[in-house]
Amino acid sequence: MTKLYVVGTGPGDIDLVAPKAMAAIKASSDLVAYGLYLELLGEVCEGKTHHDLPLGEEIGRARLALDLAASGKTAALISSGDIGIYAMATLVFELLDQQLQGKENHPEWLDVDIEVVPGISAMQAGASRVGAMLGHDFCTISLSDLLTPWETIEKRLHACGEGDFVVSFYNPRSKKRDWQINTARDILLQYRPGSTPVLLGRQLTRSDEGITLTTLDQLDAKDVDMFTLVSVGNSESRHIVNGNKEWIYTPRGYKKKLV
Incomplete structure (x- = not known):
């Protein structure tokens, strides 16, 4: 064989x-x-x-x-x-x-x-860099419409928003595709706050890695390229700061047990 x-x-x-x-x-x-x-x-x-x-x-x-x-x-x-x-x-x-x-x-x-x-995967590597972003239900969506019709992608974006999933966007932008990530942002803003934490992870775990933490309302295509993974928290995701350390985590529902 x-x-x-x-x-x-x-x-x-x-x-x-x-x-x-x-x-x-x-x-x-x-x-x-x-x-x-x-x-x-x-x-x-x-x-x-x-x-x-x-x-x-x-x-x-x-x-x-x-x-x-x-x-x-x-x-x-x-x-x-x-x-x-x-x-x-x-x-x-x-x-x-x-x-x-x-x-x-x-x-x-x-x-x-x-x-x-x-x-x-890139989404796991990115989540590990900022804490525990994928701590609850999540999905991935590729924003490339080279193989998938945009109408299908848009339907999935609305489903992600309605389901309140943490989402990692693959293929968020290329030289020929520069509008999809901003459209995805605008769709998600219909379902979750503008303050929702966002991770931009470029060249994750490589020598020229770049990590940027921002919010959904500040997410913009100009800050994203084909080497960038974009992960958007859900409505419960939290951005916390401890001195010079910043983390993003998504609660699983243990809050009542912690009180």
Whole structure:
């Protein structure tokens, strides 16, 4: 049985790569990824064959990884964060689904043993930087309308607001998409106070990390780029200050028990 590891390597800090992810990479002869992800992993990638495909070539990466594994290589398809959250794992299984429906001509893919190895996601890394922002029910919404119609995204934004979920926005802005985050802000302001705490986490856990704490009414696209995770608290989330330390947490409902 040929082997394909589908590996999430976390937000960037090498110390946050799970041991199982490290073991999968070490066991692989061929690594398929966007080049930056391999650079962040450093020495563990040495001596491997690198297949570096640029951003925008996600389908090509998934196909190549399946092809390499089907040819007898032990391959690893690598993505930052958790590879099952807005990442490459879904493409692997979508291609397999297409093959099972007879829409692909790669029966050899079906013989590949696939193992998905999870990683720490950006929303978890961001929450840890400011305390316990994801302490109660939360959701994630991608603001990219390249693959999902904006009408669907907007419906989900209203559902998030009505449900009072803490929300982490992925893909909040790019060079061609600069209005979605402000529209999302305006929708959430219909459901929660302008003082609701917001985290802007840029390049989380990496050497050039930037953490900004603001409020929902002050959230603005000019402070966000494609490397930024935006997390918005719910109506109960609290921003607390202790000297030079600032934290955001979302209560779970223990208040009555603490009195």
